[in-house]
Amino acid sequence: MGKVKKRWIALYVENEVGVLAKVAGLFSGKSYNLSSLTVGTTEHEDISRMTIGVTSDDITFEQIKKQLNTMVEVIKVVDLTDMPIHMKEVLFAKLKRITAEEKAEAFRIAETYGITVIDIDRDAVLLESTLTERRNDELCALLRATFSHIDIVRGGAVAVEGLSTSCR
């Protein structure tokens, strides 16, 4: 069966009504474990590109790629799992009802992670992070351990094939 692990696909699809529903429906209908899906336009206005994260074993993953390929609206399936890629995810974290001491800690974390404090209030700060999904996972864990009142908004990962380097 191969190892169950996180894998990534870039999917080029027709920019048409219903395509997102069809792709998402394939995952639910066939019980595939979809963990993240983002979609946006490309240099061609009639083509969209999706970045899809799935957790699966080798056999299921092969089947997912084949099933995606059978869709008429799918133009190309690119397996990013073992490719050099650059991946980023936007994350917002709102830390609320914090003390002055906690606020200082929030700034220290922001500095360490290389992320931005984009808004601030008397007892709150808003952080913006554009890191890899894994780094954002780590950030979330730290924020949860440090603060009690947090809102987290994550955008899902977007990936592009690298030229000579990789960051995932």
Place this chain on the structure above:
Amino acid sequence: MDIAGKKLIVKALMEEGVDKVFAYPGGMIVDIMDELYQKADIELILARHEQALVHEAEGYARATGKTGVCLVTSGPGATNTITAIADAHYDSVPLVVITGQVAQDLIGNDAFQEVDIVGMTRSITKYGVTVRDRKSLGRILKMAFVIASTGKPGPVLIDIPKDIQQAAGPGEYPDQVSIRGYKPNESVHIGQLKKAYKLLKSAKHPMILAGGGVRISGAEDKLLEFAHRMNIPVATTIMGKGVIPEDDPLYVGNSGMHGRYAANMAIMECDVLFSIGTRFNDRITGDLNEFAPKARIIHVDVETASISRNVVVDIPVVSDAALALEKLVEWAEPMKTDKWRTIIADWEKEHPLSMKKPAYGVSPQQVCEAISDTFSGALFVTDVGQHQMWATQYIKLNSDSRLITSGGLGTMGFGFPAAIGAKIGAPERDVVCITGDGGMQMNMQEMATAMCHGIKTVTCIFNNEYLGMVRQMQQMFFGKRYGITSLRKQSTWRDTSKDVTNRESQYVPDFMKWADAYGALGIRVTEESEILPALTQAKASDLPVVIEFTIPPEEVVLPMVQGGKAMSEMIL
């Protein structure tokens, strides 16, 4: 010159050579119907229910190999087609289903008879789309016909809002379309095929397992030639039954849940399994871990996604069956398989297919054999249930005859309308519908379609007064607690009388009165001596005929492999 959408739709149908459209009227297709009214060379078949309508189109498509075309209205007209579209999807039947839709400014308003039919059928169509722009109508219609009929065929649903039908736009219907996301496989990887051939050649106990894909690609003759040149025995799936003539010495029989003992044993014991045009459905494999345990497996299929999906194979070959077999026939050299074939013949002798003579009524085996003899070379269309399995076991197919059945979805109600559609597609042939008393009642309104269009089919109802396939499970595995499987009028839904021959209650309906009500010919057969005269009379009749055979309820389909068990664990 710009023309109305409805005119382009009719033009498309004519350019695609469509001569029959299975249709049911409604407000959202009345424009198209009116346009068709003015074109004498397309015949509209009026069904009596949209589910049956699509089964009729399926029967037509399965009998002719052409694409079946359906035209239904929005809302309930569209939702009624869903079961039959799923049926076509699982059995790879080419269909173009055109649904009317409310005008675009009403979509999303929960308008009268508005449903999101494209959304509802997304997972059971090969392609489906709502036309949102009059300019794209021609291209989308062309795409529909191309996608439905090429590669692994399947149903395509095109939803056309009323305003698009009425709007003026380009009048051209394209000769061809290029679809960047759709490239069906049209070649065969020779290197991979060579590997497959080498492996097969090295086998001591080779087997061929042939499925419905062989029929779809028209590769029957090539398969026969290949098997004969190499002396390899052939088992079939239900969808593949008849792809080689059943009297052929290399034919072992159907494999699977109710397959022949020898065929299942041969697959369990073979050392190389060459499977072609089958997706290894669970009804064929049983317990996947125990399937063909000694074999290295070659899998030829036109669709990449069908390969290594259920059964992980050693040598995958993505190819149309006919293309692959054409090459293989060139290479084929005889193998020594005498010993292996003797082993298989011994299994057959050990447990041949046969049923005991019943205490009363007639046995399914007797009826099936008499049907095969009387209607040699016919199209046999079944419904779903025990009668279907008996038909797969006891109807004998020669090179002219064939079986049309709902294999993948197992849709009760399929048989009768599919037989009507098959006869519409092949009016010169005998079409015999073999059905049960349960499935018959799921689409019996279609007798009106048959009568009004003058379509003569012979419908053989195997009446055992029960929903027999489930009753068989209750009899064998659930302590004979026959809940809601008796079709008799009873005081309680719990049929606790262990004696299934208790005939005090009334059976409904009276199939003879039903046939009579529609003007069809009804014949009841309750004993063996009446079988042949009834079939002979049916064959000679100009009217649609219904023959009701009294089948003892306790008759069960054997052999049987319980769901999830290994194919070697047959109940005999």
